[in-house]
Amino acid sequence: xxxxxxxxxxxxxxxxxxxxxxxxxxxxxxxxxxxxxxxxxxxxxxxxxxxxxxxxxxxxxxxxxxxxxxxxxxxxxxxxxxxxxxxxxxxxxxxxxxxxxxxxxxxxxxxxxxxxxxxxxxxxxxxxxxxxxxxxxxxxxxxxxxxxxxxxxxxxxxxxxxxxxxxxxxxxxxxxxxxxxxxxxxxxxxxxxxxxxxxxxxxxxxxxxxxxxxxxxxxxxxxxxxxxxxxxxxxxx
Amino acid sequence: xxxxxxxxxxxxxxxxxxxxxxxxxxxxxxxxxxxxxxxxxxxxxxxxxxxxxxxxxxxxxxxxxxxxxxxxxxxxxxxxxxxxxxxxxxxxxxxxxxxxxxxxxxxxxxxxxxxxxxxxxxxxxxxxxxxxxxxxxxxxxxxxxxxxxxxxxxxxxxxxxxxxxxxxxxxxxxxxxxxxxxxxxxxxxxxxxxxxxxxxxxxxxxxxxxxxxxxxxxxxxxxxxxxxxxxxxxxxx
DNA sequence: CACCAGCATTGATCGAGATCAACGACCGAT
DNA sequence: ATCGGTCGTTGATCTCGATCAATGCTGGTG
Numbered sequence: 001x002x003x004x005x006x007x008x009x010x011x012x013x014x015x016x017x018x019x020x021x022x023x024x025x026x027x028x029x030x031x032x033x034x035x036x037x038x039x040x041x042x043x044x045x046x047x048x049x050x051x052x053x054x055x056x057x058x059x060x061x062x063x064x065x066x067x068x069x070x071x072x073x074x075x076x077x078x079x080x081x082x083x084x085x086x087x088x089x090x091x092x093x094x095x096x097x098x099x100x101x102x103x104x105x106x107x108x109x110x111x112x113x114x115x116x117x118x119x120x121x122x123x124x125x126x127x128x129x130x131x132x133x134x135x136x137x138x139x140x141x142x143x144x145x146x147x148x149x150x151x152x153x154x155x156x157x158x159x160x161x162x163x164x165x166x167x168x169x170x171x172x173x174x175x176x177x178x179x180x181x182x183x184x185x186x187x188x189x190x191x192x193x194x195x196x197x198x199x200x201x202x203x204x205x206x207x208x209x210x211x212x213x214x215x216x217x218x219x220x221x222x223x224x225x226x227x228x229x230x231x232x233x234x235x236x237x
Numbered sequence: 238x239x240x241x242x243x244x245x246x247x248x249x250x251x252x253x254x255x256x257x258x259x260x261x262x263x264x265x266x267x268x269x270x271x272x273x274x275x276x277x278x279x280x281x282x283x284x285x286x287x288x289x290x291x292x293x294x295x296x297x298x299x300x301x302x303x304x305x306x307x308x309x310x311x312x313x314x315x316x317x318x319x320x321x322x323x324x325x326x327x328x329x330x331x332x333x334x335x336x337x338x339x340x341x342x343x344x345x346x347x348x349x350x351x352x353x354x355x356x357x358x359x360x361x362x363x364x365x366x367x368x369x370x371x372x373x374x375x376x377x378x379x380x381x382x383x384x385x386x387x388x389x390x391x392x393x394x395x396x397x398x399x400x401x402x403x404x405x406x407x408x409x410x411x412x413x414x415x416x417x418x419x420x421x422x423x424x425x426x427x428x429x430x431x432x433x434x435x436x437x438x439x440x441x442x443x444x445x446x447x448x449x450x451x452x453x454x455x456x457x458x459x460x461x462x463x464x465x466x467x468x469x470x471x472x473x474x
Numbered sequence: 475c476a477c478c479a480g481c482a483t484t485g486a487t488c489g490a491g492a493t494c495a496a497c498g499a500c501c502g503a504t
Numbered sequence: 505a506t507c508g509g510t511c512g513t514t515g516a517t518c519t520c521g522a523t524c525a526a527t528g529c530t531g532g533t534g
Contacts, residue, residue, distance in 0.1 A: 072385060
């Protein structure tokens, strides 16, 4: 079980797997690598995509904003994922804003060049299809999560999913501020806090960013996780 | 403004646009057309995809179900769309159940054959990318809708979007049962009914399946529609 | 060190929306 | 026409989560 690396070189990106050196080089001629400081906004919602961004290290957070200015976290994209290829390939305005929470590196490919390369190159197209499909499924999962579960269930399942994906069955470490996690789960930070406290009856112990799971079975019983919502993260993968 | 047709022939599907007659024929050799009666379940959530389904006429409704058995409408797919290509291309279990609400016709392409054809065929791959991207964006819009707006706002914007897309600025006709629309909007049928009543103060009149919009401006002011959530549906397209 | 700013927790209260229940309208079947 | 079923509406009540407000905690800066 080799973990996915967190940092990538422009030439060993999975995106380019199976591409001939020539086409890869041609694509990279239309691209630059950009180091980005925390807090940077990569693009605003409503902007037209000029580049296809690829996360080489670090991550990007995608936010949705309402007319009244409320802002919620919708997704987090990590290396080596594409940042919303859906916008680039349809050449339609971004539906979300992208912000960078940590020091990160991005590959920027000119949108036109990217679209042409995808059209000309079956294996590249295949990679894009895979990426789009994964991202689509994540969105469907999130919708099911929002529509079918209570706030407490969402919080509990979130913690369970974290602990699995971190490989620590008795512990989960929150990956960013509770504020953001709450908005990702479609609740306020206050409700998030209360839900965590409430789940202490189900064998949970909150210590800052670290959540201890004293009784997994009780937690599972309390919040009813579902692989078709929370993701597989079974033995493999 | 020629409306999109509601019924398609196997040979003039946009999916096959730009394909040579030979490859199209080859694909269709691995496919069958199936007429389907209302109420039929095409597949269950959790099933592995055996076919890539394409809607040739009619529609398919996609439902998510929770462990406790609650069921909500997540999306409706109409001709000439692909039915969840994300499941087929990733060869992963369906996250939703597909049910057919009306007499419909589907093209069923063997999943393996479909994947091979996509891999071998850049223009087909391009069509799949476009379809996936559109569907991804719809899911993002729905998430923003759920997380950023109140129930009443969602209902009002839904009616506005309907009237625009039906080309009747002063009227909207609900496309299926209020029951289902409510679950699509993430609320109960009772709340949906009340929200519609409440919006009568904003110039709305409910007559069964027909909703009259007596004062568009007031409705817009009341529920704050946003092209980045509700879709463009501007002058063209 | 003192200070301040941003984040997190906790309490009190409010309100939107869910739930429970009753009723009416519609529709297909016999 | 009568029946039974589904769907929709309306009312009463409840509850979950939002909101408002106060306080605590932490980390960075002078």
